[in-house]
Amino acid sequence: MDFSVLPTTAFIRPDGKNQDAIATLLHQVIDQLVEIMAQATERSPLPEPLMSDDYVWATVPHTSADIAALLVEVKAQLHHSMNAAHPGYIGHMDSIPTTVSVIADLLIAALNNNMLSVEMSPVFSRLETLVLKQIAQLFGLGPQANGVLVSGGSLANLQALIVARNQAFNSLEHGIPAGQHPVFFVSEAAHTSFKKASMVMGLGTEAAIPIATNQNSQIDIDDLKTKLARAKADGQQPFAIVATAGTTVTGSIDPIVEMGHIAKLHQLWFHVDAAYGGALIFSDRYRSQLAGIEQADSVTFNPQKWLYVAKTCAMVMFRQFEQLQQHFRVLAPYMHDHDDWPNLGELTVQGTRHPDILKLWLSLQHIGRDGYSAIIDHNYEITQTFTAAVKARPFLTLASEPQMNLVCFRAQPPELSPDKLDDWNHGLQQHLLQTGHTFLSLPVYRGQRWLKAVLLNPFTTADQIHRLFTHIDGYHAASKS
Numbered sequence: 001m002d003f004s005v006l007p008t009t010a011f012i013r014p015d016g017k018n019q020d021a022i023a024t025l026l027h028q029v030i031d032q033l034v035e036i037m038a039q040a041t042e043r044s045p046l047p048e049p050l051m052s053d054d055y056v057w058a059t060v061p062h063t064s065a066d067i068a069a070l071l072v073e074v075k076a077q078l079h080h081s082m083n084a085a086h087p088g089y090i091g092h093m094d095s096i097p098t099t100v101s102v103i104a105d106l107l108i109a110a111l112n113n114n115m116l117s118v119e120m121s122p123v124f125s126r127l128e129t130l131v132l133k134q135i136a137q138l139f140g141l142g143p144q145a146n147g148v149l150v151s152g153g154s155l156a157n158l159q160a161l162i163v164a165r166n167q168a169f170n171s172l173e174h175g176i177p178a179g180q181h182p183v184f185f186v187s188e189a190a191h192t193s194f195k196k197a198s199m200v201m202g203l204g205t206e207a208a209i210p211i212a213t214n215q216n217s218q219i220d221i222d223d224l225k226t227k228l229a230r231a232k233a234d235g236q237q238p239f240a241i242v243a244t245a246g247t248t249v250t251g252s253i254d255p256i257v258e259m260g261h262i263a264k265l266h267q268l269w270f271h272v273d274a275a276y277g278g279a280l281i282f283s284d285r286y287r288s289q290l291a292g293i294e295q296a297d298s299v300t301f302n303p304q305k306w307l308y309v310a311k312t313c314a315m316v317m318f319r320q321f322e323q324l325q326q327h328f329r330v331l332a333p334y335m336h337d338h339d340d341w342p343n344l345g346e347l348t349v350q351g352t353r354h355p356d357i358l359k360l361w362l363s364l365q366h367i368g369r370d371g372y373s374a375i376i377d378h379n380y381e382i383t384q385t386f387t388a389a390v391k392a393r394p395f396l397t398l399a400s401e402p403q404m405n406l407v408c409f410r411a412q413p414p415e416l417s418p419d420k421l422d423d424w425n426h427g428l429q430q431h432l433l434q435t436g437h438t439f440l441s442l443p444v445y446r447g448q449r450w451l452k453a454v455l456l457n458p459f460t461t462a463d464q465i466h467r468l469f470t471h472i473d474g475y476h477a478a479s480k481s
């Protein structure tokens with residue numbers, strides 16, 4: 001190989017011949033990383049994107065571009081990126097990552113191992129199996145429980161439903177027998193990934209039967225019973241019931257205990273989507289909100305949300321891990337068996353997969369259960385401050401009573417006609433971003449535009465919330481005059 005056509009730092013040379021150049025380059029990058037993250041509050045929580053003219057670099061060049069110039073370009077990209085670390089970035093379930101997740105991803109990228117098989121990731125495959133077993137125990141799923149990491153909650157939900165379906169219809173090899181119509185039940189407020197899963201599984205989105213919710217966005221048990229009876233009467237074959245612990249718009253928790261009983265009574269698979277709320281298992285004070293989750297056959301949980309592990313990091317756990325092996329596993333002839341250690345690529349939809357486990361393991365070790373518990377307490381305190389401020393203003397209304405650290409609300413000033421309210425709330429959102437350095441998202445909920453705050457950032461303060469409401473009052477007063 002004639003290396004002279006390549007830049008000297010093209011690879012970290014395994015013979016050490018460019019070690020100094022690499023070290024210099026990485027030190028520069030680390031300085032830039034620390035600078036951008038340590039000055040996150042000086043940028044908008046949601047900066048203006050780069051103009052389209054700025055993307056002249058989007059061409060694929062024939063010759064190597066200078067690394068120093070590239071880093072200048074990357075710096076501009078970072079400055080215009082979504083600024084999740086900002087304490088005013090409270091619009092979505094994205095927040096500041098733990099320091100050790102950042103470190104882990106840098107190291108993992110350099111090693112370039114592959115979670116496909118034990119051979120290709122001998123340390124991290126074992127670590128994943130060991131750590132997920134512990135987490136499954138924390139959720140109370142019992143001695144036979146374990147899980148796998150996947151790239152996001154959508155894949156976790158898909159994988160759980162595939163196992164539920166294959167188990168109910170023995171369909172791993174032969175698919176669904178002709179004339180059968182598998183269906184499952186899930187909240188109308190559940191995450192869209194259930195419709196996607198249903199479609200991907202060949203059942204069609206209508207096989208995800210939506211259950212009505214009460215004022216607080218929790219599944220209405222009577223409607224669940226009615227729809228279950230109706231599906232059976234219509235000749236459909238129900239195979240699963242899904243509870244959500246932390247809905248995406250309002251952070252609501254379904255009646256997990258009762259739903260678990262119904263699932264058991266009808267011999268249906270019970271899945272709990274705790275992608276968001278699963279973190280409460282780490283909280284001494286709030287863990288009881290997840291009561292009943294220990295009855296689940298499978299649980300989705302995203303440490304990339306409330307455990308502050310850098311994306312992606314999500315898992316699906318099974319009460320009987322053996323069911324995943326039996327109803328999902330497809331053996332790969334190019335992989336060896338390693339005694340008790342499964343080749344994880346045989347057990348997941350994904351093949352090649354990033355070793356997300358290092359970020360998770362390091363975060364759990366470095367923050368500790370007490371650390372997470374304290375952060376969650378703080379999040380709840382800030383949420384109470386926020387909720388009280390909404391309730392103190394007659395022109396504001398809550399979408400539902402917060403059960404976690406999400407507050408979904410909107411302004412309904414009586415002087416405005418109902419058809420103007422969506423625009424008015426959109427205007428308020430923009431005002432808060434420009435003037436109040438706070439980003440709230442604007443979800444559609446029950447057919448209207450609402451403002452959503454996800455109070456995840458440990459650096460968000462009560463003072464900041466009080467200032468935010470001063471800006472809300474200011475906008476309200478200005479619109480009246």
Ligand SMILES: *Cc1c(COP(=O)(O)O)cnc(C)c1O
Nearest residue numbers: 152153154191246248273275276
């Ligand atoms: C975030 C979320 C998901 C989807 O997770 P992704 O990682 O975005 O795929 C599913 N369910 C719930 C309740 C969620 O909050």
